[in-house]
Amino acid sequence: MREDRAPHPLITRRLLLGAGAMGGLALLAKPSWAETMVDLPLPGGPGQRSISTAFPEKGAMILQRTRAPLLETPFDVFDQGVFTPNDRFYVRWHWPVIPVSVDAETFALKIGGHVNKPLSLSLKDLLKDFPRVELAAVNQCSGNSRGFFEPRVAGGEWANGAMGNALWAGVRLKDILDRAGVKSGAVQVRFTGLDQALGPEAPRFVKSLDLDHARDGEVMIAYAMNGAQLPLLNGFPLRLVVPGWFSTYWIKMLDDIEVLDQPDTNFWMKTAYKIPDTPGADMKPGETGVPMVPISTMIPRSFLTNHSSGETVAAGAPLLVRGIAFGGDCGVERVDISTDGGKTWISTELGKDEGKYGFRQWQASLTPEPGNFSVMVRCTNENGLAQPGTANWNPGGYMRNVIESTDLVAA
Amino acid sequence: MPRSRLLAIVLLGFASMPPAALAEAPLELKSVTVELPFGDKVFPRAPGADEVSRNCLFCHSAGMLLYQPALSKSAWIKIIDKMIDVYKAPVVEADIPAIVNYLTDLEAK
Numbered sequence: 001m002r003e004d005r006a007p008h009p010l011i012t013r014r015l016l017l018g019a020g021a022m023g024g025l026a027l028l029a030k031p032s033w034a035e036t037m038v039d040l041p042l043p044g045g046p047g048q049r050s051i052s053t054a055f056p057e058k059g060a061m062i063l064q065r066t067r068a069p070l071l072e073t074p075f076d077v078f079d080q081g082v083f084t085p086n087d088r089f090y091v092r093w094h095w096p097v098i099p100v101s102v103d104a105e106t107f108a109l110k111i112g113g114h115v116n117k118p119l120s121l122s123l124k125d126l127l128k129d130f131p132r133v134e135l136a137a138v139n140q141c142s143g144n145s146r147g148f149f150e151p152r153v154a155g156g157e158w159a160n161g162a163m164g165n166a167l168w169a170g171v172r173l174k175d176i177l178d179r180a181g182v183k184s185g186a187v188q189v190r191f192t193g194l195d196q197a198l199g200p201e202a203p204r205f206v207k208s209l210d211l212d213h214a215r216d217g218e219v220m221i222a223y224a225m226n227g228a229q230l231p232l233l234n235g236f237p238l239r240l241v242v243p244g245w246f247s248t249y250w251i252k253m254l255d256d257i258e259v260l261d262q263p264d265t266n267f268w269m270k271t272a273y274k275i276p277d278t279p280g281a282d283m284k285p286g287e288t289g290v291p292m293v294p295i296s297t298m299i300p301r302s303f304l305t306n307h308s309s310g311e312t313v314a315a316g317a318p319l320l321v322r323g324i325a326f327g328g329d330c331g332v333e334r335v336d337i338s339t340d341g342g343k344t345w346i347s348t349e350l351g352k353d354e355g356k357y358g359f360r361q362w363q364a365s366l367t368p369e370p371g372n373f374s375v376m377v378r379c380t381n382e383n384g385l386a387q388p389g390t391a392n393w394n395p396g397g398y399m400r401n402v403i404e405s406t407d408l409v410a411a
Numbered sequence: 412m413p414r415s416r417l418l419a420i421v422l423l424g425f426a427s428m429p430p431a432a433l434a435e436a437p438l439e440l441k442s443v444t445v446e447l448p449f450g451d452k453v454f455p456r457a458p459g460a461d462e463v464s465r466n467c468l469f470c471h472s473a474g475m476l477l478y479q480p481a482l483s484k485s486a487w488i489k490i491i492d493k494m495i496d497v498y499k500a501p502v503v504e505a506d507i508p509a510i511v512n513y514l515t516d517l518e519a520k
Contacts, residue, residue, distance in 0.1 A: 044480055046518065056445035066448050066472040096470065101444040123440050152480035154490055169438070198470055202499040224438050232443050267497065 042147035057231035068093035073161035079305035082359040084164035113258035116181030130171040136358030146397030165359040170222035189214040193253035208264035244329035281399040282392035298328035302379035315370040315410035322363035327381030331356030368410035455520040459513025462506040
Protein backbone atom coordinates (compact mmCIF):
# COMPACT_ATOMS: atom_id res chain seq x y z
CA MET A 1 0.00 0.00 0.00
CA ARG A 2 1.24 3.43 -0.79
CA GLU A 3 0.63 6.77 0.73
CA ASP A 4 1.23 10.13 -0.75
CA ARG A 5 1.35 13.16 1.39
CA ALA A 6 0.63 16.70 0.42
CA PRO A 7 1.76 19.44 2.75
CA HIS A 8 -1.71 20.91 2.90
CA PRO A 9 -5.23 19.63 2.17
CA LEU A 10 -6.38 23.02 0.96
CA ILE A 11 -5.64 22.09 -2.57
CA THR A 12 -7.02 24.12 -5.38
CA ARG A 13 -8.55 22.76 -8.51
CA ARG A 14 -5.76 24.45 -10.46
CA LEU A 15 -3.13 22.61 -8.47
CA LEU A 16 -4.89 19.33 -8.91
CA LEU A 17 -5.48 19.71 -12.61
CA GLY A 18 -1.97 21.03 -13.06
CA ALA A 19 -0.65 17.83 -11.58
CA GLY A 20 -2.40 15.89 -14.27
CA ALA A 21 -3.95 12.53 -13.58
CA MET A 22 -3.90 11.46 -9.96
CA GLY A 23 -2.01 8.40 -11.07
CA GLY A 24 0.85 10.80 -11.67
CA LEU A 25 0.63 12.16 -8.17
CA ALA A 26 0.63 8.68 -6.76
CA LEU A 27 4.04 8.11 -8.30
CA LEU A 28 5.38 10.65 -5.84
CA ALA A 29 4.16 8.45 -3.03
CA LYS A 30 6.34 8.24 0.04
CA PRO A 31 5.45 5.35 2.26
CA SER A 32 4.84 6.91 5.63
CA TRP A 33 2.46 4.57 7.39
CA ALA A 34 3.35 2.46 10.32
CA GLU A 35 0.49 0.20 9.59
CA THR A 36 -1.08 -3.12 10.21
CA MET A 37 -4.36 -4.45 8.95
CA VAL A 38 -7.69 -5.30 10.51
CA ASP A 39 -10.44 -7.39 8.94
CA LEU A 40 -13.86 -5.99 9.81
CA PRO A 41 -16.56 -8.70 9.60
CA LEU A 42 -18.74 -6.80 7.12
CA PRO A 43 -21.16 -9.13 5.29
CA GLY A 44 -19.96 -9.66 1.73
CA GLY A 45 -16.85 -7.54 2.36
CA PRO A 46 -14.59 -5.86 1.68
CA GLY A 47 -13.55 -5.75 5.33
CA GLN A 48 -9.79 -5.20 5.11
CA ARG A 49 -8.70 -1.86 6.54
CA SER A 50 -5.39 -0.36 7.56
CA ILE A 51 -4.63 0.66 11.10
CA SER A 52 -3.13 4.10 10.72
CA THR A 53 -1.06 6.25 13.03
CA ALA A 54 -0.58 8.96 10.42
CA PHE A 55 -3.14 11.44 11.68
CA PRO A 56 -2.29 14.37 13.95
CA GLU A 57 -3.15 14.07 17.64
CA LYS A 58 -4.42 10.55 16.96
CA GLY A 59 -3.17 7.13 17.97
CA ALA A 60 -3.86 3.91 16.10
CA MET A 61 -7.14 4.24 14.20
CA ILE A 62 -8.96 2.16 11.61
CA LEU A 63 -8.52 4.01 8.34
CA GLN A 64 -11.89 4.20 6.60
CA ARG A 65 -10.90 7.13 4.40
CA THR A 66 -7.84 9.35 4.30
CA ARG A 67 -9.39 12.48 2.75
CA ALA A 68 -11.68 13.77 4.12
CA PRO A 69 -10.72 11.76 7.19
CA LEU A 70 -12.95 8.93 8.38
CA LEU A 71 -11.15 7.26 11.29
CA GLU A 72 -12.81 4.52 13.30
CA THR A 73 -12.04 3.68 16.92
CA PRO A 74 -10.65 0.12 17.22
CA PHE A 75 -13.16 -1.76 19.29
CA ASP A 76 -10.77 -2.88 22.04
CA VAL A 77 -10.57 0.77 23.13
CA PHE A 78 -14.13 0.52 24.45
CA ASP A 79 -13.04 -2.12 26.96
CA GLN A 80 -10.70 0.33 28.67
CA GLY A 81 -13.37 2.37 30.39
CA VAL A 82 -16.38 4.53 29.68
CA PHE A 83 -14.44 7.57 28.48
CA THR A 84 -12.94 7.24 25.03
CA PRO A 85 -9.45 8.77 24.97
CA ASN A 86 -9.16 11.84 22.76
CA ASP A 87 -6.42 10.30 20.65
CA ARG A 88 -8.61 7.26 19.90
CA PHE A 89 -11.90 9.12 19.44
CA TYR A 90 -13.40 8.51 15.99
CA VAL A 91 -13.20 11.16 13.29
CA ARG A 92 -15.64 11.99 10.54
CA TRP A 93 -15.47 14.92 8.08
CA HIS A 94 -17.67 15.58 5.08
CA TRP A 95 -15.49 17.92 3.03
CA PRO A 96 -11.71 17.79 2.68
CA VAL A 97 -11.18 21.54 3.06
CA ILE A 98 -10.29 21.50 6.74
CA PRO A 99 -8.13 24.26 8.22
CA VAL A 100 -4.85 22.74 9.33
CA SER A 101 -4.03 25.64 11.59
CA VAL A 102 -6.21 27.34 14.18
CA ASP A 103 -4.92 30.36 16.11
CA ALA A 104 -6.32 30.32 19.63
CA GLU A 105 -5.69 34.07 20.03
CA THR A 106 -7.50 35.31 16.95
CA PHE A 107 -10.25 32.71 16.66
CA ALA A 108 -13.72 34.22 17.06
CA LEU A 109 -17.14 32.69 17.51
CA LYS A 110 -19.74 34.87 15.81
CA ILE A 111 -23.38 34.97 16.84
CA GLY A 112 -25.73 36.78 14.51
CA GLY A 113 -28.91 36.62 12.52
CA HIS A 114 -32.19 37.23 14.30
CA VAL A 115 -30.64 38.67 17.48
CA ASN A 116 -30.61 42.06 19.17
CA LYS A 117 -26.87 42.27 19.59
CA PRO A 118 -24.56 40.29 17.29
CA LEU A 119 -21.52 39.00 19.15
CA SER A 120 -17.98 38.02 18.35
CA LEU A 121 -16.44 36.04 21.19
CA SER A 122 -12.82 35.02 21.60
CA LEU A 123 -11.84 31.78 23.28
CA LYS A 124 -10.75 33.81 26.30
CA ASP A 125 -14.21 35.42 26.42
CA LEU A 126 -15.81 31.99 26.45
CA LEU A 127 -13.50 30.73 29.19
CA LYS A 128 -13.82 33.83 31.38
CA ASP A 129 -17.25 35.34 30.84
CA PHE A 130 -19.58 32.35 30.91
CA PRO A 131 -20.25 29.62 33.47
CA ARG A 132 -18.35 26.43 32.72
CA VAL A 133 -20.49 23.32 32.47
CA GLU A 134 -19.48 19.67 32.15
CA LEU A 135 -21.38 16.74 30.75
CA ALA A 136 -20.57 13.17 29.79
CA ALA A 137 -22.17 12.37 26.45
CA VAL A 138 -21.90 9.80 23.70
CA ASN A 139 -21.11 11.14 20.26
CA GLN A 140 -22.22 8.61 17.67
CA CYS A 141 -22.21 8.90 13.90
CA SER A 142 -25.68 8.49 12.37
CA GLY A 143 -24.17 5.78 10.18
CA ASN A 144 -22.26 3.93 12.88
CA SER A 145 -22.32 0.19 11.99
CA ARG A 146 -23.51 0.91 8.44
CA GLY A 147 -21.20 -1.81 7.15
CA PHE A 148 -23.39 -4.43 8.85
CA PHE A 149 -26.54 -3.50 6.95
CA GLU A 150 -27.99 -6.29 4.82
CA PRO A 151 -28.54 -5.66 2.02
CA ARG A 152 -25.49 -3.43 2.12
CA VAL A 153 -25.82 0.29 1.43
CA ALA A 154 -23.34 2.85 0.11
CA GLY A 155 -21.54 5.25 2.42
CA GLY A 156 -18.84 5.17 5.06
CA GLU A 157 -18.58 1.44 5.73
CA TRP A 158 -18.14 1.60 9.49
CA ALA A 159 -18.09 -1.31 11.87
CA ASN A 160 -19.23 -0.40 15.41
CA GLY A 161 -16.49 2.10 16.25
CA ALA A 162 -17.94 5.37 14.91
CA MET A 163 -18.86 6.38 18.44
CA GLY A 164 -17.21 7.61 21.59
CA ASN A 165 -17.99 9.01 25.00
CA ALA A 166 -16.27 12.06 26.47
CA LEU A 167 -16.58 14.38 29.40
CA TRP A 168 -17.29 17.61 27.55
CA ALA A 169 -16.61 20.99 29.14
CA GLY A 170 -17.71 24.33 27.80
CA VAL A 171 -20.49 26.86 27.94
CA ARG A 172 -24.23 26.51 27.57
CA LEU A 173 -25.50 27.52 24.16
CA LYS A 174 -28.42 29.09 26.02
CA ASP A 175 -26.09 31.49 27.82
CA ILE A 176 -24.57 32.61 24.53
CA LEU A 177 -27.95 33.09 22.89
CA ASP A 178 -29.23 35.02 25.90
CA ARG A 179 -26.21 37.32 25.74
CA ALA A 180 -26.98 38.07 22.09
CA GLY A 181 -30.70 38.40 22.78
CA VAL A 182 -32.85 36.26 20.50
CA LYS A 183 -35.51 38.35 18.77
CA SER A 184 -39.11 37.26 18.76
CA GLY A 185 -40.03 35.33 15.67
CA ALA A 186 -36.83 33.24 15.76
CA VAL A 187 -37.45 29.56 15.03
CA GLN A 188 -34.11 27.81 14.54
CA VAL A 189 -30.41 28.24 15.12
CA ARG A 190 -27.89 27.30 12.42
CA PHE A 191 -24.33 26.19 13.12
CA THR A 192 -21.37 26.46 10.77
CA GLY A 193 -17.76 25.40 11.26
CA LEU A 194 -14.47 26.43 9.68
CA ASP A 195 -14.47 23.59 7.16
CA GLN A 196 -15.57 24.48 3.66
CA ALA A 197 -17.09 22.75 0.69
CA LEU A 198 -15.07 22.20 -2.47
CA GLY A 199 -16.21 25.07 -4.62
CA PRO A 200 -18.67 27.86 -4.02
CA GLU A 201 -21.68 26.00 -5.39
CA ALA A 202 -21.29 22.88 -3.29
CA PRO A 203 -23.26 22.82 -0.03
CA ARG A 204 -21.19 23.68 3.06
CA PHE A 205 -21.82 21.35 5.94
CA VAL A 206 -24.18 23.22 8.25
CA LYS A 207 -26.86 22.01 10.63
CA SER A 208 -29.68 23.61 12.58
CA LEU A 209 -31.61 22.97 15.77
CA ASP A 210 -35.03 24.24 16.75
CA LEU A 211 -34.79 27.30 18.99
CA ASP A 212 -36.34 25.58 22.01
CA HIS A 213 -33.84 22.75 21.70
CA ALA A 214 -30.94 25.18 21.32
CA ARG A 215 -32.07 26.94 24.50
CA ASP A 216 -32.74 23.84 26.59
CA GLY A 217 -29.68 24.44 28.77
CA GLU A 218 -28.11 21.08 27.83
CA VAL A 219 -26.85 21.87 24.35
CA MET A 220 -23.38 23.23 24.85
CA ILE A 221 -20.37 24.63 23.08
CA ALA A 222 -17.46 22.49 24.20
CA TYR A 223 -13.89 23.78 24.42
CA ALA A 224 -12.61 20.66 26.16
CA MET A 225 -13.10 16.93 26.04
CA ASN A 226 -11.81 14.63 28.77
CA GLY A 227 -10.01 17.55 30.39
CA ALA A 228 -8.00 18.69 27.39
CA GLN A 229 -8.57 20.86 24.37
CA LEU A 230 -10.17 19.03 21.46
CA PRO A 231 -7.92 17.40 18.86
CA LEU A 232 -8.16 19.43 15.66
CA LEU A 233 -9.79 16.50 13.90
CA ASN A 234 -12.48 16.37 16.59
CA GLY A 235 -13.27 20.03 16.13
CA PHE A 236 -10.69 22.25 17.84
CA PRO A 237 -11.29 24.81 19.21
CA LEU A 238 -15.08 24.53 19.68
CA ARG A 239 -17.60 21.83 19.05
CA LEU A 240 -21.34 21.85 19.48
CA VAL A 241 -22.47 19.13 21.90
CA VAL A 242 -26.06 17.98 21.45
CA PRO A 243 -26.63 15.40 24.19
CA GLY A 244 -28.67 12.40 23.11
CA TRP A 245 -28.63 13.38 19.45
CA PHE A 246 -26.64 11.84 16.64
CA SER A 247 -23.31 13.42 15.82
CA THR A 248 -24.41 15.02 12.57
CA TYR A 249 -25.59 17.96 14.69
CA TRP A 250 -22.35 18.25 16.68
CA ILE A 251 -20.73 20.81 14.37
CA LYS A 252 -16.93 20.80 14.61
CA MET A 253 -14.70 23.89 14.56
CA LEU A 254 -17.85 25.85 15.31
CA ASP A 255 -17.31 29.51 14.51
CA ASP A 256 -20.68 30.80 13.37
CA ILE A 257 -24.10 30.70 15.02
CA GLU A 258 -26.98 32.20 13.12
CA VAL A 259 -30.44 32.62 14.60
CA LEU A 260 -33.04 32.05 11.88
CA ASP A 261 -36.57 33.40 11.57
CA GLN A 262 -37.39 30.73 8.98
CA PRO A 263 -36.83 26.97 9.13
CA ASP A 264 -33.50 25.97 7.62
CA THR A 265 -33.95 24.36 4.20
CA ASN A 266 -30.29 23.76 3.36
CA PHE A 267 -29.32 20.42 1.82
CA TRP A 268 -27.94 18.91 5.02
CA MET A 269 -31.19 19.52 6.89
CA LYS A 270 -33.79 19.05 4.18
CA THR A 271 -32.36 16.25 2.04
CA ALA A 272 -29.47 14.50 3.75
CA TYR A 273 -29.56 12.49 6.98
CA LYS A 274 -33.18 11.45 6.56
CA ILE A 275 -34.60 8.31 8.15
CA PRO A 276 -37.92 6.54 7.71
CA ASP A 277 -40.49 7.89 10.15
CA THR A 278 -41.06 4.41 11.60
CA PRO A 279 -40.10 2.71 14.88
CA GLY A 280 -36.35 2.08 14.84
CA ALA A 281 -36.01 3.83 11.46
CA ASP A 282 -36.89 0.55 9.80
CA MET A 283 -38.26 -0.12 6.33
CA LYS A 284 -38.02 -2.83 3.71
CA PRO A 285 -35.42 -2.63 0.96
CA GLY A 286 -37.13 -1.25 -2.13
CA GLU A 287 -40.18 -0.06 -0.21
CA THR A 288 -41.53 3.21 -1.60
CA GLY A 289 -43.67 5.98 -0.23
CA VAL A 290 -42.21 5.79 3.28
CA PRO A 291 -42.34 9.20 4.97
CA MET A 292 -38.82 10.40 5.75
CA VAL A 293 -37.79 12.75 8.56
CA PRO A 294 -34.46 14.23 9.70
CA ILE A 295 -32.52 11.93 12.02
CA SER A 296 -32.47 13.22 15.59
CA THR A 297 -32.25 11.34 18.90
CA MET A 298 -30.24 8.19 19.55
CA ILE A 299 -31.65 4.88 20.74
CA PRO A 300 -30.14 2.30 23.11
CA ARG A 301 -27.16 0.12 22.24
CA SER A 302 -24.90 -2.25 24.14
CA PHE A 303 -21.76 -4.19 23.35
CA LEU A 304 -19.60 -6.88 24.86
CA THR A 305 -16.06 -5.50 24.94
CA ASN A 306 -13.76 -7.99 26.66
CA HIS A 307 -14.17 -10.89 24.24
CA SER A 308 -14.52 -11.06 20.46
CA SER A 309 -16.38 -13.50 18.28
CA GLY A 310 -14.30 -16.58 17.52
CA GLU A 311 -12.40 -16.53 20.80
CA THR A 312 -11.93 -19.70 22.83
CA VAL A 313 -12.56 -19.46 26.57
CA ALA A 314 -12.14 -21.97 29.39
CA ALA A 315 -15.06 -24.34 29.85
CA GLY A 316 -16.34 -24.94 33.36
CA ALA A 317 -14.66 -21.87 34.81
CA PRO A 318 -16.20 -18.52 35.68
CA LEU A 319 -16.01 -16.19 32.71
CA LEU A 320 -16.26 -12.46 33.21
CA VAL A 321 -18.16 -10.75 30.43
CA ARG A 322 -18.37 -7.00 30.39
CA GLY A 323 -19.02 -4.14 28.07
CA ILE A 324 -20.62 -0.79 27.55
CA ALA A 325 -24.14 0.42 26.98
CA PHE A 326 -25.88 3.69 26.42
CA GLY A 327 -29.53 4.64 26.50
CA GLY A 328 -29.55 7.10 23.58
CA ASP A 329 -31.54 10.15 24.63
CA CYS A 330 -31.82 9.02 28.27
CA GLY A 331 -29.97 6.85 30.73
CA VAL A 332 -29.48 3.09 30.89
CA GLU A 333 -32.17 1.32 32.92
CA ARG A 334 -30.74 -2.18 32.63
CA VAL A 335 -28.49 -4.42 30.57
CA ASP A 336 -29.35 -8.09 30.22
CA ILE A 337 -27.49 -10.95 28.62
CA SER A 338 -28.66 -14.21 27.12
CA THR A 339 -26.74 -17.33 26.20
CA ASP A 340 -29.69 -19.30 24.87
CA GLY A 341 -30.52 -17.29 21.80
CA GLY A 342 -32.73 -14.82 23.63
CA LYS A 343 -35.09 -17.27 25.33
CA THR A 344 -34.02 -16.24 28.83
CA TRP A 345 -32.29 -13.08 29.97
CA ILE A 346 -30.19 -12.44 33.06
CA SER A 347 -29.55 -8.98 34.41
CA THR A 348 -26.02 -7.63 34.64
CA GLU A 349 -24.44 -5.34 37.14
CA LEU A 350 -24.05 -1.76 36.04
CA GLY A 351 -20.95 0.32 36.69
CA LYS A 352 -20.77 3.88 37.95
CA ASP A 353 -23.25 6.29 36.45
CA GLU A 354 -21.19 9.10 34.92
CA GLY A 355 -24.22 10.84 33.45
CA LYS A 356 -27.31 9.71 31.59
CA TYR A 357 -25.97 10.58 28.15
CA GLY A 358 -22.71 8.68 28.53
CA PHE A 359 -21.51 5.10 28.27
CA ARG A 360 -22.30 2.87 31.22
CA GLN A 361 -20.29 -0.24 31.90
CA TRP A 362 -21.99 -3.56 32.62
CA GLN A 363 -20.59 -6.90 33.72
CA ALA A 364 -21.67 -10.42 34.54
CA SER A 365 -20.11 -13.78 35.17
CA LEU A 366 -21.07 -17.02 33.53
CA THR A 367 -19.67 -20.54 33.48
CA PRO A 368 -19.80 -21.95 29.98
CA GLU A 369 -20.06 -25.66 29.29
CA PRO A 370 -17.87 -27.07 26.52
CA GLY A 371 -18.95 -26.14 23.02
CA ASN A 372 -20.05 -23.14 21.03
CA PHE A 373 -22.17 -20.46 22.62
CA SER A 374 -23.24 -16.90 21.94
CA VAL A 375 -23.58 -14.04 24.38
CA MET A 376 -26.34 -11.61 23.44
CA VAL A 377 -26.46 -8.20 25.14
CA ARG A 378 -29.57 -6.06 25.38
CA CYS A 379 -29.87 -2.55 26.80
CA THR A 380 -33.19 -1.15 27.98
CA ASN A 381 -33.16 2.60 28.46
CA GLU A 382 -34.91 4.70 31.10
CA ASN A 383 -37.77 5.37 28.72
CA GLY A 384 -38.41 1.62 28.59
CA LEU A 385 -37.07 1.24 25.06
CA ALA A 386 -35.11 -1.99 24.54
CA GLN A 387 -32.84 -2.97 21.67
CA PRO A 388 -34.66 -5.05 19.05
CA GLY A 389 -33.86 -8.62 18.10
CA THR A 390 -33.89 -7.92 14.40
CA ALA A 391 -31.79 -5.35 12.61
CA ASN A 392 -33.40 -2.31 11.06
CA TRP A 393 -32.81 -1.33 7.46
CA ASN A 394 -32.99 1.98 5.61
CA PRO A 395 -31.20 3.27 2.51
CA GLY A 396 -28.93 5.65 4.43
CA GLY A 397 -27.60 2.95 6.73
CA TYR A 398 -28.63 4.95 9.79
CA MET A 399 -29.48 4.18 13.39
CA ARG A 400 -28.55 0.52 13.69
CA ASN A 401 -29.16 -0.76 17.22
CA VAL A 402 -29.93 -4.46 16.92
CA ILE A 403 -28.99 -6.70 19.87
CA GLU A 404 -25.34 -7.67 19.40
CA SER A 405 -24.18 -11.25 19.72
CA THR A 406 -20.66 -12.52 20.43
CA ASP A 407 -19.92 -16.11 19.37
CA LEU A 408 -17.46 -17.93 21.64
CA VAL A 409 -16.12 -21.44 22.02
CA ALA A 410 -15.68 -22.99 25.46
CA ALA A 411 -13.03 -25.73 25.62
CA MET B 412 -25.89 -25.68 21.11
CA PRO B 413 -24.65 -26.80 24.53
CA ARG B 414 -26.18 -24.94 27.38
CA SER B 415 -24.05 -22.54 29.24
CA ARG B 416 -24.98 -21.55 32.71
CA LEU B 417 -25.22 -18.06 33.99
CA LEU B 418 -24.03 -17.85 37.54
CA ALA B 419 -24.93 -15.36 40.16
CA ILE B 420 -23.16 -12.18 39.40
CA VAL B 421 -19.99 -11.60 41.27
CA LEU B 422 -18.10 -8.43 41.45
CA LEU B 423 -14.88 -8.97 39.57
CA GLY B 424 -14.13 -5.35 39.06
CA PHE B 425 -14.96 -3.15 36.11
CA ALA B 426 -12.37 -2.16 33.63
CA SER B 427 -10.13 0.47 35.07
CA MET B 428 -11.54 3.83 34.22
CA PRO B 429 -9.23 6.53 33.00
CA PRO B 430 -9.75 9.33 35.48
CA ALA B 431 -12.27 11.85 34.30
CA ALA B 432 -9.32 13.99 35.17
CA LEU B 433 -10.52 17.49 34.87
CA ALA B 434 -7.76 19.24 36.71
CA GLU B 435 -8.87 22.24 38.66
CA ALA B 436 -6.20 24.28 36.94
CA PRO B 437 -7.76 26.64 34.39
CA LEU B 438 -7.75 25.27 30.90
CA GLU B 439 -5.52 27.03 28.45
CA LEU B 440 -6.34 26.60 24.78
CA LYS B 441 -3.27 26.53 22.59
CA SER B 442 -3.02 27.17 18.86
CA VAL B 443 -2.71 24.08 16.73
CA THR B 444 -1.06 23.45 13.39
CA VAL B 445 -1.17 20.00 11.88
CA GLU B 446 -0.46 18.21 8.65
CA LEU B 447 -3.10 15.95 7.17
CA PRO B 448 -2.36 12.98 4.91
CA PHE B 449 -3.57 13.58 1.38
CA GLY B 450 -4.34 10.26 -0.21
CA ASP B 451 -3.88 6.61 0.46
CA LYS B 452 -4.29 4.08 -2.26
CA VAL B 453 -4.22 3.87 -6.01
CA PHE B 454 -6.90 2.11 -7.98
CA PRO B 455 -6.11 -1.39 -9.22
CA ARG B 456 -5.20 -1.35 -12.90
CA ALA B 457 -8.11 -2.24 -15.13
CA PRO B 458 -10.06 -0.49 -17.89
CA GLY B 459 -11.58 2.63 -16.36
CA ALA B 460 -8.97 3.09 -13.64
CA ASP B 461 -7.61 6.24 -15.28
CA GLU B 462 -11.06 7.75 -15.62
CA VAL B 463 -11.83 7.00 -11.97
CA SER B 464 -8.49 8.41 -10.86
CA ARG B 465 -8.81 11.68 -12.70
CA ASN B 466 -12.46 12.33 -11.79
CA CYS B 467 -13.09 10.90 -8.35
CA LEU B 468 -10.04 11.91 -6.33
CA PHE B 469 -10.72 15.64 -6.36
CA CYS B 470 -13.08 15.43 -3.40
CA HIS B 471 -11.99 12.24 -1.65
CA SER B 472 -9.26 9.64 -1.50
CA ALA B 473 -9.51 6.26 -3.20
CA GLY B 474 -10.43 4.27 -0.10
CA MET B 475 -13.91 5.76 -0.21
CA LEU B 476 -14.57 3.77 -3.36
CA LEU B 477 -12.42 0.71 -2.70
CA TYR B 478 -14.23 0.00 0.58
CA GLN B 479 -17.75 0.12 -0.83
CA PRO B 480 -19.72 -3.14 -0.96
CA ALA B 481 -20.68 -4.63 -4.31
CA LEU B 482 -23.28 -2.26 -5.73
CA SER B 483 -25.34 -2.55 -8.89
CA LYS B 484 -24.67 -0.51 -11.98
CA SER B 485 -27.83 1.51 -11.36
CA ALA B 486 -26.73 2.20 -7.77
CA TRP B 487 -23.37 3.51 -9.00
CA ILE B 488 -25.07 5.70 -11.60
CA LYS B 489 -27.21 7.19 -8.84
CA ILE B 490 -24.16 7.82 -6.67
CA ILE B 491 -22.23 9.50 -9.49
CA ASP B 492 -25.25 11.64 -10.37
CA LYS B 493 -25.45 12.73 -6.73
CA MET B 494 -21.74 13.60 -6.68
CA ILE B 495 -22.23 15.80 -9.75
CA ASP B 496 -25.65 17.30 -9.01
CA VAL B 497 -25.45 17.81 -5.25
CA TYR B 498 -21.75 18.00 -4.42
CA LYS B 499 -20.78 19.69 -7.71
CA ALA B 500 -17.98 17.22 -8.39
CA PRO B 501 -16.06 18.20 -11.55
CA VAL B 502 -16.65 14.95 -13.42
CA VAL B 503 -16.04 14.84 -17.16
CA GLU B 504 -19.24 13.58 -18.73
CA ALA B 505 -17.49 11.46 -21.36
CA ASP B 506 -15.71 9.54 -18.59
CA ILE B 507 -18.87 8.50 -16.77
CA PRO B 508 -19.54 5.19 -18.61
CA ALA B 509 -16.00 3.99 -17.94
CA ILE B 510 -16.28 5.04 -14.28
CA VAL B 511 -19.57 3.22 -13.86
CA ASN B 512 -18.22 0.04 -15.45
CA TYR B 513 -15.08 0.12 -13.34
CA LEU B 514 -16.92 0.61 -10.05
CA THR B 515 -19.63 -1.93 -10.84
CA ASP B 516 -17.06 -4.65 -11.17
CA LEU B 517 -14.78 -3.36 -8.44
CA GLU B 518 -14.49 -6.49 -6.31
CA ALA B 519 -13.21 -8.43 -9.31
CA LYS B 520 -10.23 -6.10 -9.56
